Amino acid sequence: xxxxxxxxxxxxxxxxxxxxxxxxxxxxxxxxxxxxxxxxxxxxxxxxxxxxxxxxxxxxxxxxxxxxxxxxxxxxxxxxxxxxxxxxxxxxxxxxxxxxxxxxxxxxxxxxxxxxxxxxxxxxxxxxxxxxxxxxxxxxxxxxxxxxxxxxxxxxxxxxxxxxxxxxxxxxxxxxxxxxxxxxxxxxxxxxxxxxxxxxxxxxxxxxxxxxxxxxxxxxxxxxxxxxxxxxxxxxxxxxxxxxxxxxxxxxxxxxxxxxxxxxxxxxxxxxxxxxxxxxxxxxxxx
Numbered sequence: 539x540x541x542x543x544x545x546x547x548x549x550x551x552x553x554x555x556x557x558x559x560x561x562x563x564x565x566x567x568x569x570x571x572x573x574x575x576x577x578x579x580x581x582x583x584x585x586x587x588x589x590x591x592x593x594x595x596x597x598x599x600x601x602x603x604x605x606x607x608x609x610x611x612x613x614x615x616x617x618x619x620x621x622x623x624x625x626x627x628x629x630x631x632x633x634x635x636x637x638x639x640x641x642x643x644x645x646x647x648x649x650x651x652x653x654x655x656x657x658x659x660x661x662x663x664x665x666x667x668x669x670x671x672x673x674x675x676x677x678x679x680x681x682x683x684x685x686x687x688x689x690x691x692x693x694x695x696x697x698x699x700x701x702x703x704x705x706x707x708x709x710x711x712x713x714x715x716x717x718x719x720x721x722x723x724x725x726x727x728x729x730x731x732x733x734x735x736x737x738x739x740x741x742x743x744x745x746x747x748x749x750x751x752x753x754x755x756x757x758x759x760x761x762x763x764x765x766x767x768x769x770x771x772x773x774x775x776x777x778x779x780x781x782x783x784x785x786x787x788x789x790x791x792x793x794x795x796x797x798x799x800x801x802x803x804x805x806x807x808x809x810x811x812x813x814x815x816x817x818x819x820x821x822x823x824x825x
Contacts, residue, residue: 539581548572548591557581566591576601592631595619603627608634610649629653672707692717708745711736730755749774767803769794774811785813 539558548568553559556579566575567590574593576582581600589612595601598619605626608615612631616622622641634650635641639658648667654660657676664683672691673679679698691707692698696715703722711717711730720739729748730736737756744763749755750770757776762768766783769776769792776794784801788794792811799815 539583547575551575551577553579555579559583560585561587563587566594589615593617598622766800769811771806771808787811788813 539560541560541562542564543562544564546565546568547553548566548570550572552566552572552575554574554577556576558581559579560583562585565588567588572591574596575591576594576598577596579598582598583602584606585604587606589606589608591611592613594612595616596618599621601619601622603624607628608631610630614633614636615629615631616635616638618637620639622638624643624646626645628647630649632650633652634648635653635657636655641657641660643662643665646665648665648669651670653667653669654673654676657673659678660676662681662684667684667686669688670690671693672686672688673695675694677696679695681700681703684703686703687706689708691705691710692714693712694714695717698717700719700722705722706725708726709728710724710726711733714730714733714736717733717736718739719737719741721741723742725744727745727747729743729745730752732751733755734753736752737758738760739758740760742761742763743765745765747767748765749768749772752772752774755772755774757774757778759777759779761780762778762782763780764783767786768782768784769788770786771789772792773789774792774794778794778796781798782796784803785794785799786803787806787809788811789808790810793814794811795814795816798817799813802813
């Protein structure tokens, strides 16, 4: 493996088509403002590097990035690449990861609008993220101990597991399919509308109008805080451990168990799902 250390690159395609290359303590920055430093490369390792130019890792195969920084100017850093490992790094440019596969990320700081579109087989551990449209249309995801803040996250994703995460994001999980969310806190408006085969286990759900228009939705031992107009036109099996402000028109075949509910709204013919209110002073069972 060739090693390059302590150098600065700013030329167009500075290391284009490289193979089996270790780049250490290098900077990709300068007046030439060149793009695509590692395009069409393979078996690349970058350690303690600084990336301030656009599109450094496109069409790469076998990529390891450690202790490195991709600045706000480093747009669209990783596209069309596979077998990627990113650790202890900052990804701060827009669209930092897209159309990639077989990706592992650990201890990373992500500030990147439109991050992670159409990514397949991504493992993310102990990371933080700020983004809009985070992970849209991605598949086969496994997130552990991830903190995320933004809008419109995880839309149209499929086949995913999230464990011990905290998400502060409105319109999350819209149209998601085949997803398990376990031991997580999810805060934000309009959670998971139009989703299918999604399960929340031991989660804390916070915010208005959650979980509407869902198919085969399951909640297992979940808390719901400040939740009103929940489950509108959803097919749901839910075990809720906290009071709910209001439940609206769950569909036939639904079964919702809740300690108490401020209001049950049934104003359409199809809204006949079963609601079991456990409080002694108020109980409604509707089939």
